[in-house]
Amino acid sequence: MADKITALIIVAILIAVPLFSLFANENYKQLDIDIFGGGQNLPEQMEEYLSENMPGKLALGRLKHRLLVWGGLEEFDGFFFKEGKLIKNYAPDDENGITGNLQNIFDFILQKQMPSYIMLIPTACVVCQEDVPELADIFNQKTMIDTVYSAFSGNAITVDAYGALFRNREKYIYYNTDPLVTSLGGYYLYNELAGKLGKTPSGMSGFDVTYAGYGFYGSLYKERPMDGVKSDVISLYSYKSYDRNYTVTHHKAGYTYSYDSLYVPEFESTENKTDIILGGLSPIVTIETSRPYKDELLIFGDETAKSYVPFLANHYAKITVVSLDKLTPELAQTIEIDQYRQVLFAYSAETFAELGALDNIGYFLSE
């Protein structure tokens, strides 16, 4: 009798799983098993179907990661996981990318001869060292940043983003589930950057904080969903000392649209919740501020701009953020470089090392 029960239970499980995967959520309607295969034979189709429709798939994924963590694994396909935080272990594929992008900036600075600033922002795996396994093999971004900065000595003013973030590494300066710097991290960057730009940074008490995107999971979590990862929240800092009106204009190929605030609540219901800040980044985003300033700042940057630009907006009549990777020649022509007093090149270390990331700066250079 005991044998019968054991056999029945095990066979029942083996039958229940495929039946459940077929009939739960009426998955059988999506079934498209081609017995003669075509491009994919039947066993492969069955494997793919069961893999995608396995009951409890998410829970099983979490179980796998939990077991791997218990087993001592702290790095999963290039991701570290510690105390609820996902950190991507970044290393450049090709060091020629750094050289190429450095040269692009150099060409711009030499040709335009305008006050130029460079800020390279390290990723979390370098700054949040306590959250990364002690013996892990981490690419030395600090050395890379120092090498790039030394190449611009005398030609551009460099901003110690590494130091600004490292001093505050125990605070919530990187998202748990996204590679971006948080708004708090952006404040520390702004603190360091403002001084270099000749501005007096406002203290934290000069801002009101509200929150959005409670419990969101960013792009790192989508790549590596793991049990025990803490969700994120987006802090929205608003200057409170004086009234400010902001107009954020997005310039895309053939059309533009505007928001009348630095923060756009509609994006809270979208997948990329950090786009609440500035409404995301289009090829060109201009932030215009009502009085009293007249200065204009041109930023060549990436997604990290969302963290510090809302703080900088208080010091400039106009800030233009250009995403070179999305820029077209036609859009480039709409920017008059000469009207800007300062130009800032601000990138994450990861973006800066990408081959060809800054090639489109050539749109602004004469032959």
Add this chain to the structure above:
Amino acid sequence: MKLDSLGFIFGLLPISIILYAATPRKFRNYTLFVINAVYYLFIGWQAVAITAAAVAMDYGTAVFLDRVRGRAKLAKLRLPLLVLMAGKNIFGAIYFAVVDQMIPTAANFGFVVYAITATGYLVDVFGEHEKAEKDPIRFALFSTLFCKMYIGPLVRWKDMKDQLAGENGEGRRFLPGDVAEGLSIFLFGTAKKVLITDRLVEFALSLEQVNFETPTILGKWLAVIVFALRIFFELSAYSDMARGLALVFGIKLPRNFYYPYQSVSISDFLHRFNSTVTQFFEHYVYNALIREKGETEEGKAKAGVLSDIINTLLVCLLFSLWFGVNFNYMIWGIYLAVFIILEKYLLQKVLDNIPMLFSRLYAFVVIMLSFIIFASDNMSLFLRSVAAVFNFSTDLSTTKLEYLLSSNFLMLVVAVLFSSSLFSFLMRKLKAKSSVLGRILSLVWVIALTVTTVAFLL
């Protein structure tokens, strides 16, 4: 389709069990034959075609060998026909073994196992130790049962003929006890493959990279041990899957692995590591050659030391070629043979008289070193590997290696634990104390393993 795939575990397997259970007893071989054929079809039509042709030829040959025994003229054809078919099988096995190393294709599936199994059968029929099987379905199942075609176990006709016939020739019963035990063994084997072997493969790759960048003493020895564990778990996993599945269908296949790294000598190792292969070649080669000299003690004595040495070398060479037609495997076989011969003629008394711990330690070191040969693709790599392992002037370790080790420490401990008899010993003790508790824990263990295996397969 692999045995350790979702499509097999939750697709073909439950359907097969239901069909088999629903079939009347005397027709169950036909159902199993259909299941077998479907599996081969899932591998590829080439596997079906080549296997079917080989089965037809060997089946016909065996029947012919049987029929013409007493007939003077036709009997002269027996030996040439045996040589032809055995040659066909051996050539096919070598060809597919070599080709499979370069381009794994469906055509290669299980032919080595088939060739050796079928050749042994033909030799038995020729030597009049067995009568040829008249039922082609039974012969096909014996020689091509899908679950044992990956790595065995190797079986002889005498091991399966009664099981295929069933009780009183009326077919096999479908016993819940067999199903329960068979599925437990199969799922355990699958877990070994997915949870341990695959992780060991990843670890070995990372280790290779670290050792390439900065060779260290710990790194090199760790690579040898990880390789040994990987080989054991991969082979024993497939063996368990084969045994478990066969048992579900009422066929008992012999065990192939008996905790080989607990061996007390190299001779012992060969009877614990792929033991059915060793026994197979011992029967058809070693014992046959000894029998040539006579079946009596006097005959065996006449065989002589030299003859024994040659026979031992031959068996070990054939054993090594089972893993592939590769020069380093042959060297590995010779290495093992040297130690077996040394043990037999020089070391046996010493090994018998020293504490078992030391004899196990001796065997363990010799076996681990043998895997350096096994793992080396060529002589140059082998010499470099040996030099690296014994180069105590290099650093003991690096931070990178320590990081890798700390990330995989528990997996290594689990692998070492399950390569030993400790877990089985504990389960036996538990079942002896309380069969009910033992059964419940066994069932919970199987379910937990299955859930975890599925998590890692997704």
